[in-house]
Amino acid sequence: MAPATGPALAAAHLVKTYSGGRGKPAVRALDDLGFEVEAGTVFGLLGPNGAGKSTTMKILSTLASPDSGAAYVAGIDVARHPSRVRRVIGFVAQKPVSDPSDTGAENLVLAGRLQGLSGREATARARELLERFGLTDHAGRQVKSYSGGMARKLDVAIGLMHRPEVLFLDEPTTGLDPEARAELWLELERMTADEQLTVLLTTHYLDEADRLADRLAIVDHGRVVAGGTPEELKNGLRGDAIIVELRGDADPTAALAALDRVDALREIGGDGRTLRARADSGAATLPLALAALEAAGVAVASATVARPSLDDVYLRHTGRTFTRAQESAESVLESAS
Numbered sequence: 001m002a003p004a005t006g007p008a009l010a011a012a013h014l015v016k017t018y019s020g021g022r023g024k025p026a027v028r029a030l031d032d033l034g035f036e037v038e039a040g041t042v043f044g045l046l047g048p049n050g051a052g053k054s055t056t057m058k059i060l061s062t063l064a065s066p067d068s069g070a071a072y073v074a075g076i077d078v079a080r081h082p083s084r085v086r087r088v089i090g091f092v093a094q095k096p097v098s099d100p101s102d103t104g105a106e107n108l109v110l111a112g113r114l115q116g117l118s119g120r121e122a123t124a125r126a127r128e129l130l131e132r133f134g135l136t137d138h139a140g141r142q143v144k145s146y147s148g149g150m151a152r153k154l155d156v157a158i159g160l161m162h163r164p165e166v167l168f169l170d171e172p173t174t175g176l177d178p179e180a181r182a183e184l185w186l187e188l189e190r191m192t193a194d195e196q197l198t199v200l201l202t203t204h205y206l207d208e209a210d211r212l213a214d215r216l217a218i219v220d221h222g223r224v225v226a227g228g229t230p231e232e233l234k235n236g237l238r239g240d241a242i243i244v245e246l247r248g249d250a251d252p253t254a255a256l257a258a259l260d261r262v263d264a265l266r267e268i269g270g271d272g273r274t275l276r277a278r279a280d281s282g283a284a285t286l287p288l289a290l291a292a293l294e295a296a297g298v299a300v301a302s303a304t305v306a307r308p309s310l311d312d313v314y315l316r317h318t319g320r321t322f323t324r325a326q327e328s329a330e331s332v333l334e335s336a337s
């Protein structure tokens with residue numbers, strides 16, 4: 001019988017608290033967080049800013065230690081054997097790692113040499129990765145002349161030089177324009193199909209998680225609040241979402257009360273002028289909802305029916321929409337800076 005192979009990544013009961021500093025309260029970044037990732041798959045950690053994604057990634061990649069709990073990469077205990085773990089992982093951080101005054105090829109070869117490849121091996125691997133990421137024609141140009149998308153692809157290639165078993169991608173498309181994001185998604189999909197790689201991806205883009213991740217953990221306040229494939233998570237929500245945007249002069253409280261009177265609607269909630277509810281059949285229920293709003297004198301700017309999205313999954317598990325969570329995290333970060 002073949003030996004049982006364990007998960008490529010495992011985090012169990014991770015707790016991490018940062019001291020607040022200068023009289024501020026301590027921050028519990030991770031609060032009993034855990035998940036497992038099967039080898040050869042892409043696993044997404046999805047959550048708004050401050051949810052604890054980067055801290056989790058830092059612990060798994062040996063850059064930080066948890067207060068308690070355990071983490072394993074390729075079956076290796078991260079706390080006990082950090083240098084063994086470092087040999088099997090690649091890490092693509094949010095900030096670029098390439099030297100802007102060197103060429104793309106020089107950056108790759110240097111990264112390979114630092115990872116212990118011979119000059120010949122590094123040159124061959126660099127050529128292979130430049131080809132894979134469509135950078136061959138730009139290999140001899142200084143990185144400072146690259147577009148944001150090209151520089152990001154080079155960062156990913158640098159992380160792959162030593163053929164890691166596990167690649168960490170920390171918010172890979174943050175800061176890229178939509179076209180460059182779409183292109184990088186395509187490259188990442190090709191990369192995971194070609195290389196026998198396990199990928200841990202953090203993102204605060206719902207569409208990115210939906211597109212790239214085989215399985216997801218939705219992280220909120222340092223905990224995994226839901227996990228599964230994107231489809232499983234969405235299918236777990238019965239029925240369609242009805243989204244109503246109120247006109248500026250409409251009263252959201254009166255609108256919520258009006259929707260409450262429609263029997264076919266459930267999980268009614270609101271974020272400012274955007275109201276959401278669920279119904280088994282969105283198309284059949286929308287006219288009833290609009291009639292109830294009209295009868296209550298509530299002016300509607302627009303109304304839509306949508307199949308469940310990851311935003312609905314997030315709302316179900318955290319009680320707030322992803323956009324609202326992201327906005328409030330950003331305002332906390334702004335007031336702290």
Ligand SMILES: Nc1ncnc2c1ncn2[C@@H]1O[C@H](COP(=O)(O)OP(=O)(O)OP(=O)(O)O)[C@@H](O)[C@H]1O
Nearest residue numbers: 018019027029047048049050051052053054055056
């Ligand atoms: N070095 C640190 N010192 C103090 N607090 C920290 C430190 N690093 C992270 N935190 C706090 O821990 C919490 C989790 O942060 P973390 O960076 O892990 O979240 P995240 O989900 O990755 O968010 P982001 O997308 O902004 O990186 C946040 O409240 C953050 O402010």
